[in-house]
Amino acid sequence: MKDDSVKHPQAAAEFLKDRAQAKWHDSAIWWVRQKRDAQAKQLPEWEELRRLAREIKAHTLSQLDDYLAQFEANAQKNGVTVHWAADADEHNRIVHGILAARQVKKLVKSKSMLTEECGLNPYLEQRGIEVVDTDLGERIVQLRHEAPSHIVMPAIHLKKEQISELFHKELGTEAGNNDPTYLTHAARANLREHFLTADAGLTGVNFAIAETGGVVVCTNEGNADLGTSLPPIHIASMGLEKIIPKLEHLGVFTRLLARSAIGSPVTTYTSHFHQARPGGEMHIVIVDNGRSDILGNEDFYQSLRCIRCGACMNTCPVYRRSSGFSYSYIIPGPIGSTLGPSRDMKKHGSMAFACSTCGSCSNVCPVKINLHEQLVLHRKKAFDQNLLPTGKKMGLLAMRFLTQHPALFDLGGKVMRKVVPIIPESLTRHSAWSRAGRDLPPMPAQSFKEQYQQRSQNKKDKQDKKDKEEQQ
Amino acid sequence: MSTRDSILARIRQNRPQATALPDIHAVPFIRYDNPFEAFATLIRNLGGDAVQLAAGQSVADIVASRWPDAGRTVDLTLPEHEEVSDPHAWHDVDVAIVPGQLAVAENATVWVSHPDNHFRSIYFLTQKLVLVVPRDAMVDTMRDAYARIDMAEHGFGAFISGSSRTADIEQSLVMGAHGAMAALVIFV
Numbered sequence A: 001m002k003d004d005s006v007k008h009p010q011a012a013a014e015f016l017k018d019r020a021q022a023k024w025h026d027s028a029i030w031w032v033r034q035k036r037d038a039q040a041k042q043l044p045e046w047e048e049l050r051r052l053a054r055e056i057k058a059h060t061l062s063q064l065d066d067y068l069a070q071f072e073a074n075a076q077k078n079g080v081t082v083h084w085a086a087d088a089d090e091h092n093r094i095v096h097g098i099l100a101a102r103q104v105k106k107l108v109k110s111k112s113m114l115t116e117e118c119g120l121n122p123y124l125e126q127r128g129i130e131v132v133d134t135d136l137g138e139r140i141v142q143l144r145h146e147a148p149s150h151i152v153m154p155a156i157h158l159k160k161e162q163i164s165e166l167f168h169k170e171l172g173t174e175a176g177n178n179d180p181t182y183l184t185h186a187a188r189a190n191l192r193e194h195f196l197t198a199d200a201g202l203t204g205v206n207f208a209i210a211e212t213g214g215v216v217v218c219t220n221e222g223n224a225d226l227g228t229s230l231p232p233i234h235i236a237s238m239g240l241e242k243i244i245p246k247l248e249h250l251g252v253f254t255r256l257l258a259r260s261a262i263g264s265p266v267t268t269y270t271s272h273f274h275q276a277r278p279g280g281e282m283h284i285v286i287v288d289n290g291r292s293d294i295l296g297n298e299d300f301y302q303s304l305r306c307i308r309c310g311a312c313m314n315t316c317p318v319y320r321r322s323s324g325f326s327y328s329y330i331i332p333g334p335i336g337s338t339l340g341p342s343r344d345m346k347k348h349g350s351m352a353f354a355c356s357t358c359g360s361c362s363n364v365c366p367v368k369i370n371l372h373e374q375l376v377l378h379r380k381k382a383f384d385q386n387l388l389p390t391g392k393k394m395g396l397l398a399m400r401f402l403t404q405h406p407a408l409f410d411l412g413g414k415v416m417r418k419v420v421p422i423i424p425e426s427l428t429r430h431s432a433w434s435r436a437g438r439d440l441p442p443m444p445a446q447s448f449k450e451q452y453q454q455r456s457q458n459k460k461d462k463q464d465k466k467d468k469e470e471q472q
Numbered sequence B: 001m002s003t004r005d006s007i008l009a010r011i012r013q014n015r016p017q018a019t020a021l022p023d024i025h026a027v028p029f030i031r032y033d034n035p036f037e038a039f040a041t042l043i044r045n046l047g048g049d050a051v052q053l054a055a056g057q058s059v060a061d062i063v064a065s066r067w068p069d070a071g072r073t074v075d076l077t078l079p080e081h082e083e084v085s086d087p088h089a090w091h092d093v094d095v096a097i098v099p100g101q102l103a104v105a106e107n108a109t110v111w112v113s114h115p116d117n118h119f120r121s122i123y124f125l126t127q128k129l130v131l132v133v134p135r136d137a138m139v140d141t142m143r144d145a146y147a148r149i150d151m152a153e154h155g156f157g158a159f160i161s162g163s164s165r166t167a168d169i170e171q172s173l174v175m176g177a178h179g180a181m182a183a184l185v186i187f188v
């Protein structure tokens, strides 16, 4: 479970202490962003796909109650039991109830951020059920007793040496063997034992289809499939926003998801579950846990379109340089920074400030959520509710005063450009800029405004000259 | 009020302004001049391979020449094939040859869905997966694929593309996570 007392600036500073690892984190994630771009360029209809996805989701949210009811009815026709959970606790009670009634000793889980959100693992473990996360990245963080640091790449914060050490201790692999293939295959052998001996399997849900009453799960590893085709019980936990109207709409979303998430044309397995395996049973738990409240919030309900691809994290300059553990909410990065404060401003308010407002997240989002705009609105809310640390609040008030008094702003700039270069370094070393290990940049001779005016003037002069020449 | 009814009531009260459902067929999607080539090129990057059956050749020939030392082999494309009553019983299958209904050029996936849903575990337990697809069952994109599949039929279906893989350790791509370590698509 995640520690929700984390404050972003302090946690990020902590992460940045290990410069080499921080640099690696940044470049590893940027590489995924580049792969996403390469995939997007291969489809001429990419932007149209994003538009369609956005509109399908917007429509679905506008009739969500009808689609959920339709989904439920169709799932029941397929012989699936549907449950409803108002919050995390009810979700956990329902899942435990299903497992306890059949004396389940071991549950194999495939990746699900929703069960992280609900704190399902500790809940079941306290009640004597062994829970095995089976996605490799999830398994790694489970063995380390950590939460995932990214929603698609849960162990992206770790180096292979750390994983090798962990596996040596937990799975008995060779000490010092850091080869990713060796380590992955060792985990494969170990997890296969768990798949073959589990009494039940739990999956998340990528999409739920109202028209057919089934759910779709996308994985590269095949863990959701092994975990549901072997044990007799399949439980699928889904947030209520996962609904899409018809099977045909999957043709839009399955084209966007993996390309946006990992820069691959598709996940290895895109599996459509409509019934249990023969002789088994299937349950779907539909979870609210605050979602229906967000739906009623005009400024923030768009965040419910999210398909959890993680593209916004991969592009975010702040996330890449601060890691998922610097965010207090279970989902980090841009989307987490709008969902978290929507849930609880007091706990997660600092997340909305972990943003440079560069807008890159909104530009890559496959369902076109206005992420950076939502973050600015959350900041305003945090300010209005008086939740900012005094220093930050004073700074913002001073900034507001300055921007409302342009003459003073210009004067301040002028003084800075003259004074900063002559301040001795020993005095600037502890400024917010230099603390991160950077030197102060050289001060420009002119302000941006002056440069801009000069450029416009030059352009005008050139044009005048040209006009004159033409006239002659 | 039940949890169900109170959730639905809250949604009804909170739902945003109505917007129309777009027509996903009104937009042109990519077309391939040579879909087989597009498929074959892609699947090689995804840890798989694709071949076309030559005249006089059989699926069994191709499989035998590719994996001469294969262990337990199960061929579900034969009219008379092995049956098991428990899905765990496929745990030691080395090569599984299964029918694929449809292939998609844009992402090298094959749609598998068997009327008797108890074959499900073999697709994922086997070490090597061979998908046998009719040559003319190839579409360009996922949109075309969904127009051709009937979900009500079998209770389970999956698009499978290449071999099981992961990049969870330092972003190094490793083939063979939990499912098949190798995948071969044979167009017949």
Ligand code: SF4
Residues within 6 Å of the ligand: A260, A305, A306, A307, A308, A309, A310, A311, A312, A313, A335, A361, A364, A365, A366, A367, A368, A369, A371
């Ligand atoms: S907000 Fe958009 S980019 Fe971010 S995870 Fe959700 S769908 Fe992906």
